[in-house]
Amino acid sequence: MTSPTIVTAAMLAIGDELLSGRTKDKNIGHLADMLTLVGIDLREVRIVADDEEAIVDAVNALRSRYNHVFTSGGIGPTHDDITADAISRAFGVECIHDPKAMDLLGAMYERRGMDFTDARKRMARMPAGATHIPNPVSTAPGFAVENVYVMAGVPQVFQAMLDALLPSLETGTPIQSRTVRSPYGEGDIGAPLTEVQKKNPETSIGSYPKFDGKNFSTDIVIRGRDAAIIAAAEADVISMIEAIGRLREEKQP
Amino acid sequence: MTSPTIVTAAMLAIGDELLSGRTKDKNIGHLADMLTLVGIDLREVRIVADDEEAIVDAVNALRSRYNHVFTSGGIGPTHDDITADAISRAFGVECIHDPKAMDLLGAMYERRGMDFTDARKRMARMPAGATHIPNPVSTAPGFAVENVYVMAGVPQVFQAMLDALLPSLETGTPIQSRTVRSPYGEGDIGAPLTEVQKKNPETSIGSYPKFDGKNFSTDIVIRGRDAAIIAAAEADVISMIEAIGRLREEKQP
Structure with a gap:
């Protein structure tokens, strides 16, 4: 295959309410899903308070390090x-x-017969x-300013803005994944899985x-950017689970 | 009142699966709730991948900046x-x-008649x-190492570890909060609420x-460390909402 294009991103979720526990964030998981789909690697997330210093520091740290930075919250009136x-x-x-x-x-509030207050002008x-x-x-x-995309914290609005934004962004080769369910816990599969990983370095x-x-069971997830390479690793994982099963049967009295 | 004790914290959630969207984090919101209850201010959260460099950088940044650092994930076999x-x-x-x-x-696996594999020894x-x-x-x-507390990512285990850990930690004066429901959106309450905030700086x-x-409505949350000061601010918020209501009635034909 041709060498894959890697495009990276970070998210900054802004809001006291996320840190007090009052609001349980719903945007991080949604952004993660959407970016994985389109081929942007989410590498880091930060949550900070409604604190100018904290926001400035985080945005400057993230925008220099990643291709894209998505923020949520703090753009109301x-x-x-x-x-x-x-x-x-x-x-x-x-x-x-x-x-x-x-x-x-102004036009929207006039249509709705509502005052365009100073608070609303803040938006x-x-x-x-x-x-x-x-x-x-x-x-x-x-x-958007350069590679920083500033969106609302209300999930319905965040999602709609993201839908509008994503088609315009540079994306990379999507990561594909396959999941194999293992009835065995990590303690049983740890050592052989390390071998499977070594055999499938891509x-x-x-x-x-x-x-x-x-009881513990395990989901084993194989990720990569090439379907054939993933399929080969998946076959190795399935063989590994079958081998553990045979070993267990032999041990039974 | 005597001046409140402020104890701060950060969380570092570790795991590729949180950034790919495969797993939706449940530990951040739980930790936020618990810390708020006991009087520790959660000031920042970061999520990073299973990447040694990223974990080291984040831990070192956070442990020098906050009283406590809680991590989740990456301690399995x-x-x-x-x-x-x-x-x-x-x-x-x-x-x-x-x-x-x-x-x-070793004792646990012996009791359960299970092999204490090299993978299990990793734990x-x-x-x-x-x-x-x-x-x-x-x-x-x-x-725990100094002020860094390393816990599991599986929510049931994270929660049990946190329950065991919290009573031993230094805590501060808890933040209390009162919520007032406003039937009006932020555009209507923005300007008067700014005045209420100015009048109640503590x-x-x-x-x-x-x-x-x-339609948009708004939850207005008043936070502080002194019940009487919060109650005074709450009364101001309620008066503000009533005043907006009267203004609206006067405008009706």
């Missing part, structure tokens, strides 16, 4: 929504009321020069213990 | 379980088969000098939009 300010500071540009976003929101704030990420759910756009083989309250 | 090695490297100590853990596991590995975190679910202990007031598919 209230005083604790400070993501636009923090991203502007991270890039050293002014945070402005974006004229196009003001038009979009048009973004770093000067940012481009919009459309929000088909509730109009107020997310925004795949990444992970084992994920499951516990039903009494 | 298979080749992709490399957390013990990474934590040892982060602290510059040797990763050994801990004698007490070897005894504990006794930890940095030299580490202390155990008991595992009442499946025996293999977690471990509280942290957050607003969390909810979307039912058609």
Whole structure:
């Protein structure tokens, strides 16, 4: 096969409520699923509070290290929504009321007969020069600056923005995976699985213990970017499980 | 009141499966809930892959910055379980088969008539000098080195280890919170809520939009470390919502 293209990403989830336990994040898992599908490798996630310093530090650390950075949260109309300010500071540009976003929101509130309050105008704030990420759910756009994509924290809105954004992004060769269920725990498969991994170096083989309250079993996941290579490793894993089964039968009295 | 004691923490969740979307993390939200209850402020969470470099970097960044660091994942018996090695490297100590853990596991497998395989012996590995975190679910202990607490990724085991660990940790003055439901969206409450926050600087007031598919409403959460101060802020929030309601009624034809 031709050598695969690797495109990497990080996510920054922003919000006190995620760290207090009040809100259980739903965006990280969704982003992970979507990026895996399109061929972007999610390499790191951070969750920080609504704290400008913490957001700036994290964004600057991540945007230099990965191809794409996705953020969630902190772009609403209230005083604790400070993501636009923090991203502007991270890039050293002014945070402005974006004229196009003001038009979009002004027209929407006029249509709905609602006041375009100062609070609502906050939702048009973004770093000067940012481009919009459309929000088909509730109009107020997310925004992109270079390789940083700033989206809402409300899952329905985050998901809609991501759907709008993803087709425009650089993607790589998708990682494919196959899962083999092992009725044996990790303690039984550990040593032979290490051999299977060594024999199949172009795949990444992970084992994920499951516990039903009494016994452990294992899901063995083979990941790679080439279907034939994955299939060969999968066959080795299946042979390994069969061999463990035979060994156990022989031991029975 | 006497000045509150602030104790901070970070979490590091370790595992390729969290970043591929295969596993949806359940430990972050649980840890956040538990720490909030006992009076430890969770300030940052990171998720990294089963990658020694990434784990070492994250642990070293977090353990110097926060009072406590909790990790999940990567302490099982298979080749992709490399957390013990990474934590040892982060602290510059040797990763050994801990004698007490070897005894504990050896006895358990003997009782169960199972082989104490080399893979299972991997679960006794930890940095030299580490202390155990008991595992009442499946025996293999977690471990603590200085302010870093290394626990399993399987949620039942993570939770049991955390229950065993928490009573021994330094805690601070718990943050208490009160939630006020607002039938109005953030755009309506943004400006007056900023005033309420300014009037109550010893509280942290957050607003969390909810979307039912058609309309936005808001949960307003007041956080602080003193019940009387929180109650005063809560009264201001309730008055604010009533005032918005009156204003709306006056506007109706």
